[in-house]
Amino acid sequence: MVKIVVFDSGLGSLSIIKAIQKISKSEIIYFADQENFPYGEKSQAQLSKIIKNSIKLLDKEFSPNFIVVASNTPSLMLNLTSKKIIDVKPPLKEALKLSKTKQIGILATKSAIVSNGLTQYIKENNFSKKLKIFKINGSDLVDLVESGKFISNKKYCNKIIKKILEQILFQNNIDTITLSSTHLLFLKSLLKKQFPKINFVDPSEIVAKKILLMIKNNQSKKNSLKIFATGDTKIFELKLNKLGIKNKVNLIPF
Template identity: 65%
Template sequence: MVRIAVFDSGVGSLSIIQEMQKTFKSEIIYFADSQSFPYGKKSQAQLKKIMRKSINVLEKFSPDFIVVASNTPSLMMNLVTSKIFDVKPPLNEAKKLSKSKQIGILATESATKSKRLSKYIQKNIPKSFQIFKINASKLVDLVESGKFVTEKKYCIKIIKKELQVLHENQIDVVTLSSTHLPFLKKYLQKEFPNIQFIDPGNIVAQKIYSKIKNKQSKRNSLKIFTSGNTKEFQNKLLKIGIKNKVNFLSF
């Protein structure tokens, strides 16, 4: 049985996990480090410490692979090994899809300000393209708080306010470069019907599948842990239809 550990600072991992479960069968250990939410407002030094602790605690489960299901640390530090997968903006896909050559990257505050993102863009996108780095931290909060389920009108209001830049330019492709953001995709598509929103979850799932396709499990299983309040996180998951028991996991 293939065992994969997936983690971030909250419910963002679930968008990656859902794509993984559609693509292949495995045992998944999901760790929501709620105590460290949000990653998007942490410094590189703080994130480095959090990543080291999280990976060390997940190694105790003896996973075959570990997925850092967050764009922010993936962009701000080099985490990839033969065992560790990360999530970065799918710029090659965006480049192929864009006709206006104007691409938006929705990411957290830390990610949009990081030099690593700038270097990543320079490496993957020709100078003929215009890239808009858009702070989506308030949208991440809509997902983590559960308001995207319970307060739809409020969500639409925040999306309109925070993403005015999408109306003001000829952006035709946007990467959802926080794993929380795919939960808002329906809202985004309704508000911006002429823009294609790319979720990198399937890309990550396909990369893992290429490694495990000949040794899949017979069925999917999911064990959930949090570093925060288990009842609060359980209630958060119930709002989005996930009934699995939540266990406490300490560093």
């Protein structure tokens, strides 16, 4: 049976887990590190310590085949090199295929957009100089998801989405945006409704397909999900219940 650990600082991992379970079968351990939310406001030194400790603990506790770092922020800011580790980065090549104006936005956390890692990642792709990439701070949108407002107060969410995106999109003729925080995938329907002509590119399917190739001949008979968290597990259970997930959340202390 293939065992995959998927983790980030909260609800973001669910978008990746949903995509994985849609096209393959495996045992998934979901770890929500609530105590360190949000990753997007951590320094590189802080984040490095958090992620290294998390990977070490999860590897020791669960002995997984793969560990998915389901957050763009550490994936961009840290050098996560291991055959066992799968990271999530902005799907720029897919965005380029969709864009007609060749003006693309990367919507990510504050830490990610100012990181050297994102600058280097863009350089490594060696895009044409005709392509222009705009880095957009989406930390306030991430908070809308983790706070649960994307369920309880859509009117407020729409107001914040408009405030953050409207001016930069239309002033720069941006027609494609990468959703480069896994939390942002929960806002995709609201984003599409407010900006119907914009392409919002979801990285979760790319990650899921990558995993499928790795486990193709070694899948489990059925999907299973166990959930662990730091912090108040009861509060996190309530958040999950609102999303229709009734699994028990187990405490995993550091």
